[in-house]
Amino acid sequence: MIWERSRATAAGVVVGLALVAVGALAGRPDVAVLGAAPLVAGVWDWRRRPSTDPTVRLEASEEPPAAGSLRADIVTTAPTDVLVGVRRGARVLTEAWVRVERSRRLPLVVHTVRTGPQEVAFVDVQGVGPGAASVSEPSPVASRSALVLPAPRPLGDLPLPPRLRGLTGAHESRRPGEGGGLRDVHPFSPGDRLRRIDWRVTARRAPDLHELYVRREHALAEAVVVLVVDSRDDVGPDPMTWRGSTPAKAEDPTSLDLARQAATSAAQGFLDLGDRVGLDDLGALRRPLPPGGGRRQLDRIRHALALTRPEGDPLRRLRAPQIPSGALVLLFSTFLDDEAALVASVWRRAGHRVIAVDVLPTLRERQLGDRERLAMRLIRVAREDRLAELVDLDVELVTWRDQPHLALASLARRAQRRAGASR
Template identity: 55%
Template sequence: MNEGWRRTSSTAGALAAGLLALLVGAATGRPEIAVLGVAPVVAAAWDLARRPGARAEVTVRRGRARLPDQGLERVHHTPGSGPIDDAPGSGRLRAHVHVDVSDGTAAVRLRVGRAGSTTAEALVRVDRARDITVTVATVRTGPQDLVRADVRVVGAGFASIDDPVSSDRQQVLLLPSALRLGPMPLPFRLRGLTGEHESQRPGDGGGLRDVHPFAPGDRLRRVDWRVTARRSPDLSELYVRRTFALADAVVMLVVDSRDDVGPDPATWSGFSPVRPQDATSLDLARQAAASIARDLVAAGDRVGLDDLGVRRRPVAPGGGRRQLDRIVHRLALIHPEGEPTVRLRAPQLPSGVLVVVFSTFLDDSAARAARSWRRSGHRVVAIDVLPRLRVGALNRRERLPLRLVLMERTDRLADLTAQGVELVPWATGDPAVELILLSRRSHRRPGVGVAR
């Protein structure tokens, strides 16, 4: 037998029964009994002679993705359809399992699974080679393992069986999907020179600012002849229409990667893993940041990204499709990295930006940075990414510390809103509606944000 191959119990039993019948027939002189043992011995010998000549090979590769660099299909959330309960779920990870076998293979037992999830088994027929598509539901984003496949080859007539062969470990990067949210809030002041938002500066492209007498530098095509005829019938003075200039907004997305907690508070200590079917706070933060970045880039604004959990060069504000891809890829790579560094001061941001902070606010680090940016004159929007908690399985000893932590968190969020930080709950509310309300407050007049 080849290395890894061995006889099955059925083949060994058939050989033993056939040889016993031959011996009994020869010893007793009864040929009819010996003839009964010929068939199982010949069949077993024939099946063993046709056993495969080599071991099977199995490889796993990522399936074709609908979105760049990922194999996920997401269900988009429409504004007004209620809170996002299972975000960022409804994803499917596709993988292709390629199995190569030699001649003499009758069937292959395939076992596919992922760490922490259920395992699926199937008996498949393989003629030399076969590709098998596997689809796995997932709610997680970021770096993670692809499916692991184990195959066990059965020889002809189930006379021999091979030891299990496993595929190599392969990691994939699942990019967060983006939801359709709608209009986004704007900073207090628009600093850009081009864009789609009306600023307070006079210029071209915006709405009507006023009607003013003709002055040096005004263009003749801006002359309003109706107003001129009404105010100066003798054409002694011309009147021109002046408009607001268009500008773009600069937005910095700040993700707090220090916390990655699930909806079950019993797993917050780190001793128990989060269930694979539960989206963590960092999954929600990735999805929220990707959604806001996509809508801002689509509006012609400049978006940057920073991480509160590590000291790393941030993604500078920029616009365009390549900037959006850069931000989404950096979001997928964000994860807790060891012991969080203590920041004595909040990261420096460009002047006049809108700051969007994504955090669970379970401690005071992100809240302290948000307060610092608000005191510096920035408009700050806090996105609460704490998942909807499940407390039904907690005992009395576990409920008491959770209650104290949530009370401190409630006081922390109330202090933020009292200091002018605008709060948007992502998992327990309707973020699309909340952001639309904030955008209306900043669009009351051209280029004017909320009152300070």
């Protein structure tokens, strides 16, 4: 790396030489003295220029990142002050003058609305010599990648599958058992526990105690939920970026970002109730994450969602992914083509309760031309017809951008209808 004379110092030296020459030729020592000061200072500072080059690197921060932010430490080594430049993509985040004594560590916090693997930032430094008389060339750019996990949002009541499973859980099933609400009062029979005897009913129906009556309850059970994310599309609010030649803006969450957040929120809501949740990817042929429960299952789902991304050309499945019997299916997709709607109809005809979650962002169409507006109109008409066909098949529809907690709570209170029933 080469240290060069700064423009200000070069200009000061030139002006100083000119004043000294003018003073000598005109016999004006006062003018020559005025030019001697910047000339001597410039030459002295130039001779004191550093001999080593500044370096910079990004290291992992010891502090845990907050939701929607990335943390890293900028570690720079330089013999003098440096100018630190931080950019993210094509956007310059900040430039700062930093005093360095051999080495210095600076905290870096970057706020982002995106999830998944991404670069924290690109950082370079430029050394500044004593008196700003010399500057170095910018150092090689340092960067660091990070995996941003989707942050869940709180949801209220959640819908349940038509059939619950297991002998434990937080939901009241139709089977007789323990833990749920009152099922009926029945005469005592072999196998009933003595603590289930209802003495009030017994005293009213059989005062002579010739027969005992017991209270029978509903059994508690758990729900099995399968989250299916359609990773084939990752589109932003600007339709002009859908062709892939222009990336979406860093401040705009894409459809896959919304799908990750929606799936994480649903997973947290069901897991907090003690249900079992699994994950599958409609755009990749890999082994799905089987249904499970607990905090570790939520961590596994969040990590798998963060790694979900479009992989090459969209795959066309020969058959829909296999779903456990009696499971509730939540399909997160933009429904810009027929693939997601086709597998949703297959699951619904197989008897599963299917909820289609529309994760298409709110589109910005003001900057579109006439041809682009016509194309978007055709896409919108085809998409609305596709969603209407799903509704006719009794696939329930939730739009994530329009208060999804209210829509899910409404579905939780609504009885499951059979396919083809009129609305």
